[in-house]
Amino acid sequence: STRAWNELQHLLEGKDFSVAIISKSGTTTEPAIATRALRWMLERKYGTEEAKKRTYAITDPAKGALRQMATEEGWETFVIPPNVGGRYSVLSAVGMVPAVFMGMDWKGLLKGAMSVGRPLAQNPEALLDHPAWKLARWAFQMSEAGKSQVIYFCYIPSWSTFGPWFCQLWAESLGKDGKGTQPIPATGVTDQHSLLQMFLDGPKDKTCLFVSAPADKGILPIPAEVPAQWQYLSGQTFGDVLEAETIATRATLAEKDVPTVHLDMADASAESAGKMMMLLEAATIFTGWLMGINPVDQPAVENGKKLARARLGMAGTEADAARLAAFTDIPSVNTEF
Numbered sequence: 001s002t003r004a005w006n007e008l009q010h011l012l013e014g015k016d017f018s019v020a021i022i023s024k025s026g027t028t029t030e031p032a033i034a035t036r037a038l039r040w041m042l043e044r045k046y047g048t049e050e051a052k053k054r055t056y057a058i059t060d061p062a063k064g065a066l067r068q069m070a071t072e073e074g075w076e077t078f079v080i081p082p083n084v085g086g087r088y089s090v091l092s093a094v095g096m097v098p099a100v101f102m103g104m105d106w107k108g109l110l111k112g113a114m115s116v117g118r119p120l121a122q123n124p125e126a127l128l129d130h131p132a133w134k135l136a137r138w139a140f141q142m143s144e145a146g147k148s149q150v151i152y153f154c155y156i157p158s159w160s161t162f163g164p165w166f167c168q169l170w171a172e173s174l175g176k177d178g179k180g181t182q183p184i185p186a187t188g189v190t191d192q193h194s195l196l197q198m199f200l201d202g203p204k205d206k207t208c209l210f211v212s213a214p215a216d217k218g219i220l221p222i223p224a225e226v227p228a229q230w231q232y233l234s235g236q237t238f239g240d241v242l243e244a245e246t247i248a249t250r251a252t253l254a255e256k257d258v259p260t261v262h263l264d265m266a267d268a269s270a271e272s273a274g275k276m277m278m279l280l281e282a283a284t285i286f287t288g289w290l291m292g293i294n295p296v297d298q299p300a301v302e303n304g305k306k307l308a309r310a311r312l313g314m315a316g317t318e319a320d321a322a323r324l325a326a327f328t329d330i331p332s333v334n335t336e337f
Contacts, residue, residue: 005037012041018054022094024080026059026066029308058093085296087169088281091274105270112274120282132279135261136286142259143181143291148205150181155188155212155246156268163187166280173284173295180291189245196249200256208258212246213265213272215239
C-alpha cells in the first residue's frame with residue numbers, strides 16, 4: 001500500500017541498507033513490483049554498481065524471471081530447491097538468509113528440524129512410528145469424523161506468529177477437492193478471553209493443536225502488597241499466571257470434548273521451534289496423502305493470480321479476462337451504511 005511504502009522510505013532514510021528479494025519464479029506481482037521499487041531506492045542512494053553489491057536474490061537455481069535478472073545484474077544469489085514449494089520453504093534459504101541478518105539462532109532451527117526429519121530420510125520404514133505420521137493419522141480421522149476446523153492454540157508468547165504460518169501451510173496444502181479442515185490461529189492468553197468461548201460452546205466441529213512450553217517463572221514478579229481480592233497472587237510471577245492459564249485451558253477443552261493434541265515443547269528455543277516446524281510440515285504432507293489429495297500444489301490460488309493479471313491487462317490473458325468479466329458484469333445490489 002502507499003502508506004506502507006511511505007513508511008518504509010521513512011524508516012530507511014539516512015540508514016545503510018541492502019535488499020534481499022525472495023521469489024521462486026520472479027513473476028508473482030507483488031515482489032516483482034517491490035523489486036523494481038527497491039532497486040530504484042538503492043541506485044538513488046548508492047549508484048548502480050554499489051546497488052548491485054547490496055542486492056541478493058533467493059530464487060530457483062536455474063529458471064524464472066528473478067534468476068534471469070540476477071544473472072544479468074550480477075547479484076549474489078541463494079537457491080530455493082526446485083522441489084520445495086513456498087509454504088514449505090521456511091527452513092531453506094528463504095527463511096535462513098533473513099534469519100542470519102536478524103541474528104537469529106538459525107543453526108538451532110536447522111538442528112531441531114533435522115532431528116525430526118532425519119529418521120524419515122534415513123529409514124522410511126520407520127514412518128508408522130514417527131510422530132508426524134501419528135499426528136497426520138489423528139488429523140485425518142478427525143476430518144473423517146466430521147471435525148471441520150483445527151485450532152492452532154499457542155501458549156508460548158514469543159511464538160505467536162507461528163499461527164499465521166501454520167494456517168497457510170495447512171489451508172493451502174489441504175483445502176482441495178472439497179476436503180481439508182479449516183485452520184484457526186489462536187494465541188494464549190489473549191484469545192482465551194475472546195475466541196475460546198466459540199471453541200468451547202460453539203458447534204462441536206473443532207479439534208485443537210495445543211502448543212506450550214514451561215513458563216518462565218522469573219518474569220514480572222507480583223508485589224507482596226496487592227489488593228485483597230488479588231492476595232492469592234502475592235509472591236508469584238506472571239510466569240505462574242501463564243502456567244495456570246495454560247493448564248486451565250487444556251482442562252477446559254477436555255471437559256468440553258474438544259479433541260486435542262498437546263505439543264509439549266521443552267522450551268521456546270530455536271531448536272524447539274525447528275522441531276515443531278518440521279513436525280507440522282511432515283504431518284501436513286502425510287495428512288494430504290491420507291486424504292487422497294496433492295498437498296504441494298495450490299490450483300485455486302493460482303486461478304486468482306491469473307484473474308488478477310487479466311484485470312491488470314497482461315498480454316495473453318484474454319480468456320481469463322473474459323472469465324473475470326462474467327463476474328464483474330453481474331449487477332450489484334448495494335446498501336448504504
